[in-house]
């Protein structure tokens with residue numbers, strides 16, 4: 001799905017009305033494909049670094065007749081959380097992050113973008129609605145406009161970080177569709193993940209290799225040297 005007739009316009013450079021048209025199309029495709037398929041995965045690979053072979057800004061939409069692994073895991077954990085705590089997991093999480101404001105990147109009346117505390121990519125973010133929304137098609141007119149606005153703000157920040165058209169893989173997760181449309185999906189909360197590969201500059205990227213492939217993900221945190229820390233403590237704080 002192409003975002004714009006111009007082949008050099010990425011989302012952050014598009015107008016709010018143009019981004020809104022993309023959001024409407026996402027919702028439309030979720031309805032159309034979701035009528036029969038249990039999972040409709042909307043995702044964007046942006047930039048050659050993320051394996052994007054067609055430079056014309058676009059996303060892809062894959063529909064499957066099964067729930068992929070990520071979807072199954074999120075379904076299970078969200079269901080468990082609702083049963084245990086009586087509130088959807090990501091709704092409760094968004095409220096906590098909105099209160100603390102430590103990991104909040106941008107926010108508006110309907111949405112917030114946080115660096116989730118489990119982030120493993122250097123500039124990973126999670127885009128969340130403030131109200132309980134299961135699927136893209138449930139977003140109101142106002143929420144679609146404010147989504148266009150917060151996406152533009154987030155993606156502009158990404159571009160400005162290293163002054164480069166920021167590469168990433170992003171995608172939407174919402175309640176399963178097809179045969180699940182009639183089921184209770186109240187444990188689900190719509191959200192989008194952003195996974196950018198860059199680490200320290202436009203040219204230095206993070207690789208998920210070695211220990212990460214064989215053991216677990218590592219966070220490449222760089223602490224500013226603090227002279228008051230003893231060398232031993234400084235070493236134990238460095239990942």
Ligand SMILES: [Zn+2]
Nearest residue numbers: 074173191193
């Ligand atoms: Zn997700």
